[in-house]
Amino acid sequence: MKKVIILGAGASKSYEGSKTGIKMPIANDFFKTFRKLDIAENPWVLIGELLHYISEINNADILDFLNYNGDIEALHTEIQEKLYQELQRKNFKLGSNNITVIKSYNQLIFLFISVINEIQNGSISESHIALAKQLDNEDSIITFNWDTLMDRALNETSDWNTDFGYFVSPVAIYRNTWKNVEDDKKSLSFPVLLKLHGSSNWLTSHNLPENGKMELMQEIDTDKFFIYESTLNPYDCFAGRFMDGYENFSYGYYPPNLPIKGKPAPDGMMIMSMRIKNPFAPEGTSSSSGLTSMPLIIPPVKHKEYDSFGDLFHNLWTEARDRLVSADKIYIIGYSFPITDIRSDKLFTSAFNKRKDYPEIIILNPNPDDIFDRFHKQFGVPKNKIRVIKDYFNKDFIL
Numbered sequence: 001m002k003k004v005i006i007l008g009a010g011a012s013k014s015y016e017g018s019k020t021g022i023k024m025p026i027a028n029d030f031f032k033t034f035r036k037l038d039i040a041e042n043p044w045v046l047i048g049e050l051l052h053y054i055s056e057i058n059n060a061d062i063l064d065f066l067n068y069n070g071d072i073e074a075l076h077t078e079i080q081e082k083l084y085q086e087l088q089r090k091n092f093k094l095g096s097n098n099i100t101v102i103k104s105y106n107q108l109i110f111l112f113i114s115v116i117n118e119i120q121n122g123s124i125s126e127s128h129i130a131l132a133k134q135l136d137n138e139d140s141i142i143t144f145n146w147d148t149l150m151d152r153a154l155n156e157t158s159d160w161n162t163d164f165g166y167f168v169s170p171v172a173i174y175r176n177t178w179k180n181v182e183d184d185k186k187s188l189s190f191p192v193l194l195k196l197h198g199s200s201n202w203l204t205s206h207n208l209p210e211n212g213k214m215e216l217m218q219e220i221d222t223d224k225f226f227i228y229e230s231t232l233n234p235y236d237c238f239a240g241r242f243m244d245g246y247e248n249f250s251y252g253y254y255p256p257n258l259p260i261k262g263k264p265a266p267d268g269m270m271i272m273s274m275r276i277k278n279p280f281a282p283e284g285t286s287s288s289s290g291l292t293s294m295p296l297i298i299p300p301v302k303h304k305e306y307d308s309f310g311d312l313f314h315n316l317w318t319e320a321r322d323r324l325v326s327a328d329k330i331y332i333i334g335y336s337f338p339i340t341d342i343r344s345d346k347l348f349t350s351a352f353n354k355r356k357d358y359p360e361i362i363i364l365n366p367n368p369d370d371i372f373d374r375f376h377k378q379f380g381v382p383k384n385k386i387r388v389i390k391d392y393f394n395k396d397f398i399l
Helices: 028-037 048-057 064-069 073-088 096-120 126-132 149-157 312-326 342-354 369-378
Strands: 003-007 140-143 172-175 178-180 192-194 198-205 207-210 212-216 226-229 293-297 329-332 358-364 386-389
Touching: 003 212, 028 073, 028 096, 048 096, 073 096, 073 212, 096 198, 096 293, 126 149, 140 149, 149 192, 192 198, 192 312, 212 369, 312 342, 342 369, 358 369, 369 386
Parallel strands: 003 140, 003 329, 140 192, 172 226, 329 358, 358 386
Antiparallel strands: 172 178, 198 226, 198 293, 207 212
8 A cells, every 4th residue: 555645844853862952943033043043153154135125125223133023934045036036137147136046045045054063963863763664665755844854864773875765866875985876776665755855965166147147156957966874084075164963864054065067157257265264253174175055945935946956856746746646545644734735735646636536535634624625625535535733743643
């Protein structure tokens, strides 16, 4: 019997093993959560342009960020829209205004993933371990989360690995140094983990404005990506700012640089790099060779730019649809169909339109009514095919 597990933010909220003692944030308490973490006091964590942007839109002092409690999805969407406006201007040139918008957008991505990395840095999640032990090689997990709680649990309890376990394979994996992907998976047996919004441990190159849009700096195709798994020694990263003390699948603010080249400069131009040293910040002590990297995620914004990464997300979403088409049981765990996830509606509609019958739907959520109505009224699933468990996800949940 094929099972598909859908994991949302509620599943990540079950994690209680963080060294920080803090749980994963939701959109409207993100900045409050950030200010509770040690990284909020770390001068290596770049928030300067973001502070400037927030103070400008609120016509307030930069220090008011200490009390800023805006919704991160709304803020990131607003910055994205302003970025589009700047890029589409005639005779677009980099200047102080659009640099602030571009840097603010990217700083939010780094900040978002940094908070996740800090909180998931601890023991392996007991609830995810318990779930992983109930899965076999015919099952699959579809998640809209960016954390690696499920990744670590699968890696701990099965043959699942980062070489093949995401359905899409990376160019290379960082395991104390960059390693090539293994060639043979025939002898391995594990469920597939489909991360439809990317992952905190997926890496790509930085992006810069080019041809009226933001484009990746890497010389290789945009659907090629890298994975961070673990390290024993300091790795090469931006300004050598390696941060120690992280469990596998988590890293400090700066991920390792990529072992590839960046795009060459256009004819008649040259690429220059400069960094203003902060007199209040310690210098990094590791190396900085390689192409500077950043997290590869689809951030929580209204207009999700899946096409920025070539066919990568097209392939993931197509596989997710096919898994939903063939599933006998579909579990919805802690996922409430946020209004910014328009494509998830289309995913289920497309999958159910291709089916000849309906699967059994099991909803695990303390507030399941809206989700029940969505599956019955919007997706057409008969009521007798939907089972509701009005509870939170925890280690005692049995499929």
